[in-house]
Amino acid sequence: MGERRCAAVRVLVLQAAWALAGGQVRYSVPEEAEAGTVVGRLAQDLGLEAGEAEARRLRLVAQGRRASVELSGASGALLLSSRLDREQLCAKSAPCALRLEVLLERPLRVFHVELEVTDINDNAPGASDADIGANAQLSYTLSPSEHFSLDLQKTEEDDESLFLVLRKSLDRETIPVHRLVLTASDGGRPSLTGTMELLISVLDANDNAPQFNQSVYKVQLPENANEALCGDYMPRIWMREEQ
Template sequence: MCVWWGPVVRVLDLGLEAGEAEARRLRLVSQGRRASVEVSGASGALVVSSRLDREELCGKSAPCALRLEVLVERPLRVFHVELEVTDINDNAPLFPAARKNLSLSENIPPGSRFPLEGASDADIGANAQLSYAISPTEHFTLDVKSSDDNRKSLFLVLAKSLDRETLPVHRLVLTASDGGRPSLTGTMELVISVLDVNDNAPQFNQSVYKVQLPESAVERTLVVRLNATDPDEGLNKEFSYSIVSSVPAGNTDLFRIDPKTGEIRLTGALDFEDVRLHELQIEARDKGHALPEQHTKNFRTQGHHPL
């Protein structure tokens, strides 16, 4: 015979008269997996004495059946009883980890796809049918593919270009919901670190530097200290200063720039009657690979005759 979880099998189902169960020593013998099922000696009813866990008893197998033998003495008879344990939605979807870390370069093109591991659910049937969603974001979408065996493949899709300088880390929540009523959910945090590429050139804090020096200024006089910054990181933000040209041409030997600090100092004597205006073209170049177009800014020194 087959019964669902919950109802009681009584002695009448075994063909016994009321009151015979105790006199004929009705007892229960379980086969295979043990279950919390007992026989009431007085009434002969099969009762569930503690909660049955279908997942513990049968895992993903469906249907889940408990096969029991009921023995009756005087005379000896054996009854075969089969209990089917039906599933309830008592297990939430479970991801393999609470958090997944991803590292993506900021120059990855939109449309790029990255596989994600889905959740599992110990229940069966509709209670184990999972759907997925991610928290709202303009940079990523979720693509879910279903195979013929009803398994789902997850892909994180880049929808908008990344910019490490604007947002170096994206934190998303991936949610799995089962088909039970009510539905149960499980979550996994996605931590996406944006890796730097050399997409920013050094920038000076001024487009033009103007300085006045007397022609009596001695050698090693500090002319100006330049200041540039680079929002990249690592080697991509390390840069050096250099003088690339001068007006009049050939006067670069009159000035020296420290490649690290950006300090420009005199290396010779100024002559107001010879040259009244010196113009220098300064370059700041970083040490990263695949450099963008170099950024240069004008630096001018303007001399005058002392009073």
């Protein structure tokens, strides 16, 4: 009797293992798709007949990021309950995929569903771009300037660093403040751009020697002039310096 019971337990365990090894279904949806968007006909893709999804209680297993996805009990369709933001879900990681578990009862089977959230060009670039791929390939331009230019360099970590390079000496007395506009454009179609203003104040350097108002000052003194009288004969001397 004991052996027969053990054999029955082994059969049940093997059946459960076979059922839990079910297949995997893959879908993709663009980020920012409207709530209610049908991601896929899950019941149909699992080979279920009409009405079988509801009869056999096809349902999603609750898990972390599933809040934006729901399963229609009547039709067996997988649809969005709210918008998905790929940058919020996965940042720079690619591909960005949500992994869901779907439970089918009577008899028990578990299916794995992978939902890839594809990138759209929805982020205008700044110093960096939250998008990925071509949407994140940035180029930079600087408003016309004879004094400054841009230099984009690769770092050891394969990142990019942008430098503002001085090409011509500055003269604060001529132009005390330089105003430039930096524009970043991404590789999306259509391309998005972001701009920022650069305000460069030129600090003063001691590069101007003081100057007298006259190159020569002449004065005549009597030979018997004393110290008290010198002040009456000495001219006023003016000196100026360019700031």
